[in-house]
Amino acid sequence: MQNKESLYEAFAELSYAVAISDGVVEQEEIDAVVNASKDHPIQKMILTQFHSKNLDASIAQSYKNILDIHRDFRLVDEYPFLINIIEELAKKSIKDVSELEESVIGAVLEGLKKKLI
Numbered sequence: 001m002q003n004k005e006s007l008y009e010a011f012a013e014l015s016y017a018v019a020i021s022d023g024v025v026e027q028e029e030i031d032a033v034v035n036a037s038k039d040h041p042i043q044k045m046i047l048t049q050f051h052s053k054n055l056d057a058s059i060a061q062s063y064k065n066i067l068d069i070h071r072d073f074r075l076v077d078e079y080p081f082l083i084n085i086i087e088e089l090a091k092k093s094i095k096d097v098s099e100l101e102e103s104v105i106g107a108v109l110e111g112l113k114k115k116l117i
Contacts, residue, residue, distance in 0.1 A: 007069050008042045011082045014062035016049035018089050018105055021059065022096035025050045029092045036088040040081070059101075063108045070116060079116040083109065 019029045030050060037043035049057075090105050097105070 003073060007066070007073055008045050008082075010062060010065040010069050011042060011085070012045035012049045013057065014059065014066060014108070015046045015086060015089055016052070016054065017057040017059040017062045018086060018093050019050060020054075020057050021093060021101045021105065026092070026096075029089055032088045032092045033085060036085040042082065042085070046085070059104055059108055063111065066112065067115060076116070079112075083112050083116070086112070 015033060016025070019025045019033075030047070033046050033050075034043065037046065087109060090109065094102050094105060
């Protein structure tokens, strides 16, 4: 059985994968997370991911992990808040990525909204 921490970790991984999709985590992406997460416990998890420098981060794999956890643990009330963090981050990240990466990020966000909200 998955728990809330597992879900937060999966969203933190997705946040990092979005931020690193252009090859570097920029200060404005960190600021976007801090502003959107408002001292929520996920903030520390995301910032830890950002400092991990895991260059193998995958948007697709992180998305799949969230859906797998969702099957076991439904935290419906928090999904809009968690998705908003990704959206705010994506606004900062998307300017420096390829059209393909931009479309992947957009598809993941739409998928999360459809499947979780």
